Amino acid sequence: MARKIGSRYTAHQILGRGSAGTVWLGEGPEGPVAIKLLREDLASDQELVGRFVQERTALLGLDHPRVVGVRDLVVDGNDLALVMDLVRGTDLRTRLERERRLAPEAAVAIVADVADGLAAAHAAGIVHRDVKPENVLLDMQGPLGPGGSHPALLTDFGVAKLIDTPRRTRATKIIGTPDYLAPEIIEGLPPTASVDIYALATVLYELLAGFTPFGGGHPGAVLRRHVTETVVPLPGIPDELWQLLVQCLAKAPASRLRASELGARLRQQLPLLAGMPPLDVDEPDEAEADDAEAAAAGPAGPAYDDPAPHAARGGGRRGAVPLVRGSAPDSNRDTHTSMRVPAPDELAGGARGTARAPRAAGVPRPGSARHRAAARRRRITLGVAGVVLAAVVGVGTWVATSGGDADATPQDTETSAPAGP
Template sequence: MARKIGSRYTAHQILGRGSAGTVWLGSGPDGQVAIKLLRDDLSADQDLVGRFVQERAALVSLDHPHVVGVRDLVVDGNDLALVMDLVRGTDLRSLLDRERRLPPRAAVSIAADIADALAAAHAAGYVHRDVKPENILLDEATRSALLTDFGVAKLIDEPARGGSRVVGTPDYVAPEIVEGLPPRAAVDIYALATVLYEMLAGFTPFGGGHPGAVLRRHVTETVAPLPGVPDELWRLIHQCLAKGPASRLRAGEVAARLREMSPALAGMPALEIDEPEPEPAHEPVGAAEPAGHIHPPASGAVPLVHGGPDPDSANRETHTSMRVPAVEELAGGAHGTARAPRAPGQPRAGSARHRAAERRRRLRIVAAGTAAAVGIGLGGWLAFGGGDEPTPPAVEQPTP
């Protein structure tokens, strides 16, 4: 059913839903458009509406071939909507849900396009703050990647909204954001490197388990290498995932280096690696709870802030509000390695298969040592002309 959006636009059908709002296929004076209608609770926030109006010129001014352009901002009654260019294609999340992993050259091409978009935005003084597969659109006509939702995270997460919180999707949040520092351009580079890692591996480097545990891993764990990734590409990913923002590359450098290495990746298939075992979410097991109930977190976990977006509104949450972990929760800096990917068939460290393999290896070592000892004893007896039958040495049987 058609719905009027302001005086100039009509929304015809829903294209997708996210936790920040609903995207519609629409039409206006200049043809078809995409209309992002923000959630009712956001449109009812007069402070937020005021900031959107103030930022309208900035949102509309960012013009780049790899950025989904914002054409207009509509504030009409209870409606708060962004009118954007219509991109015919799919988003990167849908592609990854279908393919799981991409060949390295395809992944590098997408990441290079997004790095170009970030370079233009950063040069204009904008930080995206929510780079993730859901916000990367793949244009079928141009076969290129475009970044969308510029400015939305910043506007929704103004300090005036109260408290010291982490806003973003936990898997892609830079460690300095977790520690409560203001977002700079380097947070987008960290998120883009996380997306590139995910395109290659099929999973993010620090994801899995309770969102609070994911946030802590960004601060305290180092990224585990991906088997089979060319050295030059891995060095770029590793540098862009550095804990210190100053150690990361700039967006323009990322784009240039990715395009330089792209020809060497031609024909390389998608990686074949096993995803690490998921970590428990530390949620209590028991009777069903009433809708909307939030369990108290396990000891040391970072709790979700009450009143955040409905987690059922999207497959991956956008603008997930969490409190910043206390200093003692993050003390010590990077001291561990994130869940390490494994080559196919390789047992996970600590698993039953891994323990059985280690036990078999120890048995082989003991058996080889025993055989060597018997051989030495028998050879010595023969060399010195012993006439009696040798007494075989006692062998202690290893405990299985």
């Protein structure tokens, strides 16, 4: 059912739903557009509307081939909407869920595109604050790049900042998606351009491995890992690429590369990655994530609001922990939410050893559910082997004894018999 958005736009059909609002396929004076209609409770927040209008000039001025352009901002009654370029394609999360992981050449090419978009935004003084696969769109009508990758564009600039108003998120709250949050945000520091680099490096790790480096289990455990754990090496990628990842996942913001540097250095890696197949590493078991969650929560229970149930997360593989209770997966999944900033003592303890280390396919991690099950199977196998061996030894002894009796002389037999009357 069509609906008017302001005086210039018409929304025709829903393309996707998220926690921040609904994306529509629309029509404007210059042709098809995508219209992100924010939630009514956001539209009724006068403080947020004011911030929305203040951001108008910056968002409209962000013009780059690797950024989904914002054409207009509409404030009309209960409608608060961003009118954006329409990208004919899908988001990176959808591709990742379909393929589980990408070949390194394609993954690096996509992330280099996003780095270029971030470089333009950072030069304009804009920090994205919510870089994740859901906010990367793949233009299926664009020319194919290295590794058969489609051009990648970053979308939803400014949305996290618009929602993150002082009244909505006091100093004890943080906004974002746990798997991609830089340590300084978790520690309560203001976000700078470096938080986008950390998030983008996390996305690259996820494209290569099929899972994020610090994700899994309860959000509290995820946040702790970002602050206290070091990233575990991915087997099978060139050392130069790994060093780039490590530098951009550094805990200290000043140690990370700038977006322009990251894009250029990633493209230098492309010739080395040509023809390389997707990495063959196993994703950590869900049981391992549950163990980590229990260890981080402690006997008093989790220190953070419960996320959506496991079933709502889609089970099995996933990239981000959706913290919006009751939200359903869709093509425009937003997971903006408020979380309590953990205290220093919470970040200091309980997280050691919980980072999810990749390993060669089929090899269970020590201490994991699969490792314990394999150990039980080995014990059972050894037990059965021991019983069989004992039985064989017993039979051999019986045969040996029986053979001795058969060879006995009649005299010996008579001697061993009881005396008669």
